[in-house]
Amino acid sequence: MAFMGVELFDIGATTEEELRSVHRVVLAAQAVDRPDEVPVTFEALVGGLRSPPAGFGPRRYWVARRDSEIVAVAFVNLPDAENSHLALVTITVHPRLRRMGIGTAFLRDLLPRLEGRTVVEGWEITSGGAGEHWATSVGFRVVNTMVLQLLPVADVDRSTWDVPVPAGYRVQDWVGAAPGALLESFAHARNTLRDAPFGDIDFQAPLWNRDRVREAEADLRARGVEQRMVVAVHEESGDVVGVTEVEVRPHRPFWASQRETSVLGAHRGHGLGRCIKAHMARRLLADRPDIERFYTTTSADNAHMIRVNEAIGYRTVRTQVSVKQDVTVLTAHPRVLG
Ligand SMILES: CC(C)(COP(=O)(O)OP(=O)(O)OC[C@H]1O[C@@H](n2cnc3c(N)ncnc32)[C@H](O)[C@@H]1OP(=O)(O)O)[C@@H](O)C(=O)NCCC(=O)NCCS
Structure with a gap:
């Protein structure tokens, strides 16, 4: 089978048939790489492609074909500001066509097309799976390990969400x-999130100020994402000292993505993290009783956050790694050179 080279895939201008072809690749890969997940429907996939997660810059899609059929797809995010040297890349090859050099050829073709980015990171790769083996074989380094945790609302004891607010x-x-x-x-x-452990990844959480908060809020509104915040306020100073964020995205309105949670160093040890997360769960379910699940990722060495999550009903689903490498190192790697 000849590898046909990569081509940019315009999600706004393509046909349903092409999108179905991408769906076939993603669905088949999901069954092999993440069999514990609910299989992604065509509608949810297309919704997610059209409205990718905020905070990671524009996303490009690249595809590779065999004959005319799409057999591999890459998502490439190009984050801005403090992360503008990075390309966040996920390459997925149809499981039927793996170990034939397609993933490596795809990377070779993609590297010169990363719009000047100098470092590639790949996230959420199932630990010990094909993605991790492949990535290390072409020169990436594993730089962090995360756990994916899920809170299945129907199974949880909601009394664990009745957490009193600490005095003060x-x-x-x-x-x-x-x-x-x-x-x-x-x-x-x-x-505070900038101090959380994320191994040796290059990606940095934004340095927030008033304007960036407002810009991010506007961006989420434009994407149709419901962003919810729960904060702990220190009564004496009137300052926010703890934050937790959930997003509900339009293509999966029954799932809540639990994103950042942080408590300022001086206010740790009072149970504020568990308190605001539990409040978030109670509040979201009160407003949106049809939410079926929360999911979140946390660095595997962030034992405290993992315990907080378990205390309110999360269970660990799987472990994932992040990989990174300089574009120049990947380009010169013997396997990539071919
Ligand atoms: C990672 C992925 C893209 C690799 O695609 P591929 O076309 O099978 O990769 P290649 O054929 O180019 O593999 C090159 C080398 O990687 C290594 N490799 C790939 N898959 C492997 C596996 N399952 N176990 C062990 N080594 C593996 C091997 O050294 C292989 O060379 P070999 O076949 O001569 O032994 C594919 O497995 C995939 O889609 N995985 C799910 C998505 C993912 O995790 N992507 C991570 C990258 S960001």
Whole structure:
């Protein structure tokens, strides 16, 4: 089988037949690489392709064909600001056609097309699976290990969500836009995430300020994402000292993506993390009783956050690794050179 080279895939201008071809690759790969997941429907896949997660810059899609059929696909995110040297890349080859050199040939063709990015990172690769074996064989380094945790709402004991607010604090929540009076300290509190352990990955969480918070809120609104925040406010100072964020994306309205959670160093040890996460679960289910599951990823060495999650009903589904390497090193790797 001849590898036909990679081509940019315009998600807005393509046909349903082409999208179905991409769906076949992703669905077949999911069954092999992440068999514990609910199989992605065509509609959910297309919704996710059209409205990728915010915060990681524009996303390009590349495909490779055999005859006219798409057999491999790559998602390439090009984040901005502090991450503008990075390309976040996921290459997926149809399981039927693996170990024939397609993944490596795809990478070879993609590397000169990364719009000047100098470092490639790949995230959420099933630990010990084909992706990790392949990545290390072409020169990537494993730089972090994460656990994926899932909270199946129907099975959980919701009394674990009844967590009292520690003395000296209050809890506040909102959907979409932070109240002006909290904006400054909210932005400051979100920067705590920059200290969370993420191994040796290059990607850095944004350095938040008032303007960037408002820009991110507007971006999520434009994508049709419901962004919910629960914060802990220190009564004495009036400052936000703990933050937790959930996003509900339009193509999967029954799933809640639990994103960042952080508590300022000086306010740790009072149970605020568990308190705001439990409040988030209660509040979201009160407003949207049809939510079926929460899911979240946390660094495997972040034992404290993992325990907090378990205390409110999350269970670990699988372990995933992140890999990275310089474009120049990958380009010169003997396997990539071919
Ligand atoms: C990773 C992936 C793209 C590789 O595609 P592929 O076309 O099978 O890769 P190649 O044929 O180019 O493999 C090259 C080398 O990688 C290594 N490799 C690939 N898959 C492997 C596996 N399952 N076990 C052990 N080594 C493996 C081998 O050294 C292989 O060379 P060999 O076949 O001569 O032994 C494919 O397995 C996939 O789609 N995985 C799921 C998505 C994913 O995790 N992507 C991560 C990359 S960002």
